[in-house]
Amino acid sequence: MFFDDRLATVLRQRAAGEGSLRTQYRQLLDLLGRDRAPDPGGDQSLLAAAWLRLDALAQAIPAASRARMIREPGWRFRNPDLAEHLADQEPEVASAALSRADLSVDDWSALIPRMPVRARGFLRLRRDLPVDVEALLSRLGVHDRGLPAPGALADRASEAAPVSGVPTPLRVMTGESREAQPAAPAGQSRDDAGRSEISALVERIAQFRRTRTENGVEHDSSPRLPLGELPERPARNAASFGFATDTTGRIVWAAPDVAPMVIGVRLFGAQAGLGTDADGAVLARAFARRQPITHGEIALAGAPAITGDWIIDAEPRFSEDGHFTGYAGRFRRAPDPHAAASSASPAAREADRIRQLLHELRTPVTAVQGYAEVIQQQLFGPAPHEYRALAAGIAADAARILAGFEELDRLARLETGAIRTSPGETDLVAILRRTTAQLNAALGTQDAGLAIDIAADVELIVGLDTEETEALVWRVLASLAAAVVPGEKVVVGVDPLIGREGAFARLHCQLPGRLAGPDNLFAATIRGADSTISPGLFGAGFALRLARAEARAAGGSLRRDKDVLLLTLPLLGGNKLARGPVGT
Incomplete structure (x- = not known):
């Protein structure tokens, strides 16, 4: 392979559905996020087309979805051009990108002055930046957000009432702010000064609570101190969450709302809570062979929010040198079969069965296509020309079969009203x-x-x-x-x-x-x-x-x-x- 043609391959793909749009966006992130953008064989117009396609996909994919893809566990990028490109987009996308950028000191030093002021503030949320980069942020006036020291709070206690009913967020006093705090005035003891500061802080908390109650947002999902004056919020069952495992199949990361309930649970093995023996054997075999897991059935036990039957979809992850590092995927609640049967029409149920069948058929065909392309492109070593010709024919046949599957799936969705055509001119x-x-x-x-x-x-x-x-x-x-x-x-x-x-x-x-x-x-x-x-x-x-x-x-x-x-x-x-x- 004399030049990297992966970028041209991705750009040749036609992304029409929601899933293909997300897939192409993720592929472009991977290719453009390397140390430098892939070499298009001297054709800079191809690289420019990739940036334009990335912007076009950003218009079609919601910002929250793009941010989730960028924040995917274990993914980092090293291209400062991509960091600069994403830092100028929506706040959630910019924040996710700057939290995943793994740049050198020279790249950060050249990038930060060109970044929007809003995006610079997101870098203060990171604790792994080099010392020179943090010094540069300080020189540019990028500091942690928060209230001034408690001494200043006491002086402005009369101004504690929020404007238009919106309270000012509180700040936890750091050691740095304590050192900058002025000494108690003459004639006032240290205990009195401390009590006045605490009184001002308590008044701010009380005003904050009153405003929340008046606005009807008292029972939100924000954490609060267990002071006992508010009723406990009812526990909400989790509907879905992302996760990542180590090499033994034990969860080491999960979405923050369920992390305390599932981290440490072993999904694959004797301790795993599987729905049936058959399900356990399928998952264990897939884990042992490092294969993707699609629509696997599993049961979780523990806190009420996660207890029950789940559907798991996960992909194996490997390091740059090819070592297995674990699985990353997503749990979603298993649908109630009785409710689904009563609510869906016969045509919709038949279309759903067809889509599930196609999903099962795509997996082996995709695997055959992938292995044929490996042989044809000699990725793992030289191969005879005759074998390469046969592999090219197999890959072409697999592509035609996958195209036929796409047509079947589209027809089933259209005839049941699951999708609609896109308007335009x-x-x-x-x-x-x-x-x-x-x-x-x-x-x-x-x-x-x-x-x-x-x-x-x-x-x-x-x-x-x-x-x-x-x-x-x-x-x-x-x-x-x-x-x-x-x-x-x-x-x-x-x-x-x-x-x-x-x-x-x-x-x-x-x-x-x-x-x-x-x-x-x-x-x-x-x-x-x-x-x-x-x-x-x-x-x-x-x-x-x-x-x-x-x-x-x-x-x-x-x-x-x-x-x-x-x-x-x-x-x-x-x-x-x-x-x-x-x-x-």
């Missing part, structure tokens, strides 16, 4: 012209293709996201193109359709002879074996069924009218309609 005619040009380039050797007849000045703007519109149009036209025979031409046109239900763009396509024959077009099994264009793993009928579900989710339709396939999508206002005929 897209020029349907421009996408139609571009797609037909790509397909005709592949069909030109057969003297076949798609004949499109659209006026030059027409513009039809549909209310659907550009990427989803392009995928939908490609799915429809590729299904038709894969079914054409040599010498066959398929006519494609588009026109506006105005009716009582609203304004639509209608794409009408003549069906090829191979698709016009079956009575049920959406059950056709034509796969285009002799064509360079494939409608998908499951044939043209399934591809059109998926396109129909996408069109319905967008507020349109896909139907057959004799030998014509009609796709309608809702229009947005302000479309420039051609004066002459728009299509055939």
